[in-house]
Amino acid sequence: MTVEPVVGPPGDLDSLIELLYGITPEGYKSEVVGGAVHMWPQTNTSWDITADVLFQLTHRFGEVSDLWHDVRLDLPGHHNAFAPDLFKLSGTAGRDTQGRHRYQDVEFVLEVISRETAGSDYGAKKAAYAAGAVPVYLIADPCTARWHLFTLPRNGEYRSRLSLDFGEPVDLTDTVLGMTLATDRFPRD
Numbered sequence: 096m097t098v099e100p101v102v103g104p105p106g107d108l109d110s111l112i113e114l115l116y117g118i119t120p121e122g123y124k125s126e127v128v129g130g131a132v133h134m135w136p137q138t139n140t141s142w143d144i145t146a147d148v149l150f151q152l153t154h155r156f157g158e159v160s161d162l163w164h165d166v167r168l169d170l171p172g173h174h175n176a177f178a179p180d181l182f183k184l185s186g187t188a189g190r191d192t193q194g195r196h197r198y199q200d201v202e203f204v205l206e207v208i209s210r211e212t213a214g215s216d217y218g219a220k221k222a223a224y225a226a227g228a229v230p231v232y233l234i235a236d237p238c239t240a241r242w243h244l245f246t247l248p249r250n251g252e253y254r255s256r257l258s259l260d261f262g263e264p265v266d267l268t269d270t271v272l273g274m275t276l277a278t279d280r281f282p283r284d
Contacts, residue, residue: 124165127176140282141207144235145180147280148205152183155274161188163196170198170223177220181205183272198227202271208236217243226251231270235261237284246270 124137145164152162161184168177169191181204188200204224206216216234224232225248232245232253240261245253259265261283265276 124178127174138209140237140284141180141209144207144237144281145205148276149181151276155272161186166196168196168198168201171226172223175223177223179204180207198229201227201229203231203233204229205233205235208234208238210238213238221245221253222251224248225253231267231272233265235281237282240283242278
């Protein structure tokens with residue numbers, strides 16, 4: 096479900112997020128993309144993929160690594176307050192003046208596509224991650240059983256894209272992560 100922009104002046108994003116915290120039903124996820132509120136049901140498929148990647152990143156970087164899921168992350172652009180399925184911060188990450196994670200410290204983002212979120216994950220969110228120079232953006236799409244890797248952000252766009260089927264590993268050895276992600280256990284919708 097998408098609701099058209101309801102925010103007022105730029106500082107109003109915080110008020111909208113507080114409102115969303117109070118009205119988002121249990122089992123749903125919500126975020127603000129380009130000023131529009133998006134709300135959708137969370138699924139077992141999404142969590143299974145997120146947990147699989149979380150486990151692999153934890154195995155690689157340790158239990159005290161800066162890994163976050165479903166936590167607010169403000170990105171460049173008009174009223175962008177995302178809740179990525181999973182993101183990793185650099186080892187030197189700090190917080191902004193409101194105590195939030197800074198997009199400048201994000202090294203990796205995973206978004207798991209659902210029918211409700213596909214448009215923004217492939218469109219506005221990808222553009223915001225590129226504008227924020229997030230080095231590695233991975234989309235896992237259980238609807239098509241494919242993953243899409245976006246790297247080398249420059250001037251607000253990703254200059255490299257690779258798409259392969261679930262089961263094919265995601266080679267991240269030449270990125271800040273320096274590893275390979277297995278996708279053979281990713282479920283399909």
